Amino acid sequence: MDALAVPTDRGKGWYLSLMAPNTKGPTFAWLDPSRLYCNSQALSDCVKDLLCPFQKEAIDLVVGIDAMGFILGSAVATTLGKGFLAIRKAGHLCIQTQSQEYSDYSGREKMMEVRLDVLSPGLQVLIVDQWIETGGTMKAAIKLVERQGATVVGVAAVAIENSEGGKWIKEKYKYSHCIPEELQSQIDKQYLDSFKSFAS
Ligand SMILES: O=P(O)(O)OC[C@H]1O[C@H](OP(=O)(O)OP(=O)(O)O)[C@H](O)[C@@H]1O
Numbered sequence: 001m002d003a004l005a006v007p008t009d010r011g012k013g014w015y016l017s018l019m020a021p022n023t024k025g026p027t028f029a030w031l032d033p034s035r036l037y038c039n040s041q042a043l044s045d046c047v048k049d050l051l052c053p054f055q056k057e058a059i060d061l062v063v064g065i066d067a068m069g070f071i072l073g074s075a076v077a078t079t080l081g082k083g084f085l086a087i088r089k090a091g092h093l094c095i096q097t098q099s100q101e102y103s104d105y106s107g108r109e110k111m112m113e114v115r116l117d118v119l120s121p122g123l124q125v126l127i128v129d130q131w132i133e134t135g136g137t138m139k140a141a142i143k144l145v146e147r148q149g150a151t152v153v154g155v156a157a158v159a160i161e162n163s164e165g166g167k168w169i170k171e172k173y174k175y176s177h178c179i180p181e182e183l184q185s186q187i188d189k190q191y192l193d194s195f196k197s198f199a200s
């Protein structure tokens with residue numbers, strides 16, 4: 001599908017077919033959801049879907065995870081009329097930080113960090129990231145936020161895979177994602193029927 005086209009009938013999760021399959025092999029994620037952000041209607045519908053379950057929640061601040069979580073998180077924050085706090089991969093912030101080790105779908109050991117001068121006890125936070133595969137990244141972000149006493153009101157991502165970590169997150173936290181029920185099995189098998197339209 002043309003990255004910028006908007007269909008007349010925008011069914012639930014219509015924009016998911018904009019996501020591009022991996023063509024570079026196993027050292028990369030299995031798809032690239034960020035293609036959907038190029039389409040303004042897709043981005044806006046995606047953000048609306050992510051916020052839907054949180055309409056009644058008091059959210060003080062949106063936290064987004066480096067890197068693509070910044071795009072989605074800041075769109076969510078702007079839509080909510082709230083501020084945005086970046087959780088960064090280690091080594092970028094020039095101020096006092098707290099850090100957290102984690103590993104993700106790549107199996108590599110990584111470190112993320114957050115500034116110390118924004119979160120505080122009682123602050124109600126929504127954490128946004130592009131995708132939850134093993135859940136390692138989101139769990140580390142939750143730890144960082146909670147270690148500073150803030151409350152995780154919920155987590156939001158385009159998709160939450162039914163991995164052990166993904167299921168743990170869904171059990172423990174309020175969450176939102178954009179995947180209609182009938183598509184979740186494709187997400188869990190890491191292959192979408194819509195990839196066929198990308199075949200060259
Ligand atoms: O659930 P997990 O297995 O931990 O994986 C999820 C994380 O991996 C991806 O980011 P990536 O590190 O590829 O970086 P990017 O946001 O820069 O694309 C994704 O956006 C999440 O942040």
Ligand SMILES: Nc1ncnc2[nH]cnc12
Nearest residue numbers: 029030031033105131133
């Ligand atoms: N951006 C992403 N897309 C697909 N699968 C992922 N797993 C982790 N990050 C991912």
